[in-house]
Amino acid sequence: MRLILLGPPGSGKGTQAKRLSERLGLEHIGTGDILRDAISRGTPVGLKAHPYVRDGLLVPDDVVNEVVAERFRADRPERFVMDGYPRTLAQAVSFDQVLRQEFLDLSAVVLLLVDDEEIVRRVVNRWSCPKLGCKATYHTLEKPPKAAGVCDLCGTKLIQREDDKPETVRARLQVYHRNIVQLLPYYRARGLVREVCGEGDIETIYRKILQVLNVQEGPPC
Numbered sequence: 001m002r003l004i005l006l007g008p009p010g011s012g013k014g015t016q017a018k019r020l021s022e023r024l025g026l027e028h029i030g031t032g033d034i035l036r037d038a039i040s041r042g043t044p045v046g047l048k049a050h051p052y053v054r055d056g057l058l059v060p061d062d063v064v065n066e067v068v069a070e071r072f073r074a075d076r077p078e079r080f081v082m083d084g085y086p087r088t089l090a091q092a093v094s095f096d097q098v099l100r101q102e103f104l105d106l107s108a109v110v111l112l113l114v115d116d117e118e119i120v121r122r123v124v125n126r127w128s129c130p131k132l133g134c135k136a137t138y139h140t141l142e143k144p145p146k147a148a149g150v151c152d153l154c155g156t157k158l159i160q161r162e163d164d165k166p167e168t169v170r171a172r173l174q175v176y177h178r179n180i181v182q183l184l185p186y187y188r189a190r191g192l193v194r195e196v197c198g199e200g201d202i203e204t205i206y207r208k209i210l211q212v213l214n215v216q217e218g219p220p221c
């Protein structure tokens with residue numbers, strides 16, 4: 001299974017990608033996570049990306065394309081779920097080239113549909129675990145951590161992303177809407193797009209994703 005998850009920031013791509021990767025054995029490739037990790041380590045990619053990420057803008061295509069191409073060159077994931085990439089038409093074209101070189105086909109592109117106002121409400125209350133292998137997220141009202149400010153799973157101190165401020169979220173939504181109108185027709189033309197309502201509880205949305213993918217969970221026998 002080789003998937004791309006599309007949807008506005010805060011639509012649950014990260015949460016669903018994590019679940020899909022754990023339960024279906026897919027590699028979870030999240031460019032936002034890779035960039036935040038590069039920023040926190042102060043690598044050359046991180047230094048280039050930081051001002052864009054901080055202000056809710058897209059990191060230039062060539063930087064992100066190279067990050068992804070390098071990831072595929074390094075260990076050629078055969079089964080994966082892309083979370084937050086591609087985000088522009090130029091990225092989709094570059095990703096196709098990478099996949100072609102590796103003789104890999106996409107299985108489907110899942111689009112999570114969530115209303116803009118719901119996104120703002122979700123994201124400004126979002127707290128995340130910054131630990132790279134963990135990436136758990138919490139919501140101060142709907143899914144608070146058991147101990148305030150600490151990740152339930154690994155005990156790391158939770159952070160609020162610097163791009164989760166209301167004005168930055170609105171900027172990110174604008175960027176999303178501008179790009180998705182080009183990206184969707186590109187994948188629709190190939191019959192790859194499956195739409196899923198991204199509102200409701202996490203497990204229900206996950207089940208709907210499995211349904212549109214025609215996937216039965218669990219071992220085959």
Ligand code: AMP
Binds near residue numbers: 031057060083091172
């Ligand atoms: P995310 O965690 O997916 O919401 O991404 C957080 C931020 O990282 C975005 O607002 C962008 O600044 C940057 N970013 C992540 N993925 C991409 C991408 N495919 N293209 C450009 N910028 C990206």
